[in-house]
Amino acid sequence: MGCGCCSHASTEKDTLRVTIVGLENSGKTSLVQCLKTSKKSRQTSLCVSTHGVISINIQTNMNFLVFDCGGCKHQRHIWPHIMNSPDVILFAVDSMDLTCLNDAREALSDLLVDENLINKPLLVIFTKSDRENKLSIDQLEQTLDLSVIKDRSVHTVLFSSVTLEGLTTIREWLTYFSYRKLQGKDMNISTSERHRLLHSLNLSTA
Numbered sequence: 001m002g003c004g005c006c007s008h009a010s011t012e013k014d015t016l017r018v019t020i021v022g023l024e025n026s027g028k029t030s031l032v033q034c035l036k037t038s039k040k041s042r043q044t045s046l047c048v049s050t051h052g053v054i055s056i057n058i059q060t061n062m063n064f065l066v067f068d069c070g071g072c073k074h075q076r077h078i079w080p081h082i083m084n085s086p087d088v089i090l091f092a093v094d095s096m097d098l099t100c101l102n103d104a105r106e107a108l109s110d111l112l113v114d115e116n117l118i119n120k121p122l123l124v125i126f127t128k129s130d131r132e133n134k135l136s137i138d139q140l141e142q143t144l145d146l147s148v149i150k151d152r153s154v155h156t157v158l159f160s161s162v163t164l165e166g167l168t169t170i171r172e173w174l175t176y177f178s179y180r181k182l183q184g185k186d187m188n189i190s191t192s193e194r195h196r197l198l199h200s201l202n203l204s205t206a
């Protein structure tokens with residue numbers, strides 16, 4: 001697990017810097033654990049909030065340095081400052097919590113105007129897809145107003161840390177951008193490349 005600070009961040013070309021943000025309880029820390037271990041997490045009612053930011057190194061075929069940012073309301077305004085120049089952004093949204101969706105939309109739109117995050121590719125992860133009362137992906141995308149985001153690559157995926165649905169897709173998305181970084185290519189991919197990615201991975205888009 002992480003060191004509790006972000007000062008050990010690598011700036012190396014072969015390490016993709018990934019920031020995970022989202023409201024509290026949206027499943028960020030569970031996702032990070034699944035990315036790290038590839039193991040299903042046990043669903044618990046015990047919820048330990050993340051405070052500040054935790055950095056986690058994940059080494060698979062590629063290296064990812066993941067920043068798991070706490071999602072409490074009073075911590076959200078510091079997201080852009082603690083993100084430490086991410087290459088890509090993962091935004092976690094609880095797919096069964098309708099009451100939080102407006103809040104999530106506001107948090108996301110506040111985040112994306114930050115000048116340090118302009119053009120950074122965004123993967124919106126609809127978590128807890130194992131739950132029967134989850135919302136449809138269309139409803140989630142519409143309520144979050146994802147179609148208004150035009151300045152970057154935006155994809156969406158359903159994920160469950162209980163069944164691991166979506167884990168491979170998330171890994172492949174991260175690997176795609178890792179290769180781009182390794183090759184010194186721009187992270188802000190063209191519309192045709194966005195479509196190609198959409199079809200080659202099992203992604204959805206707003």
Ligand SMILES: Nc1nc2c(ncn2[C@@H]2O[C@H](COP(=O)(O)OP(=O)(O)O)[C@@H](O)[C@H]2O)c(=O)[nH]1
Pocket residue numbers: 022023024025026027028029030031042043044045046047048049050071092127128129130131159160161162163
């Ligand atoms: N059913 C289900 N519960 C989940 C899933 N992911 C997380 N949870 C539960 O949601 C709560 C919050 O998860 P956590 O990862 O700590 O959220 P965070 O605050 O965003 O880091 C915990 O009780 C988890 O067990 C999931 O995919 N399915």
Ligand SMILES: [Mg+2]
Pocket residue numbers: 028029030048049050068070
């Ligand atoms: Mg957490």
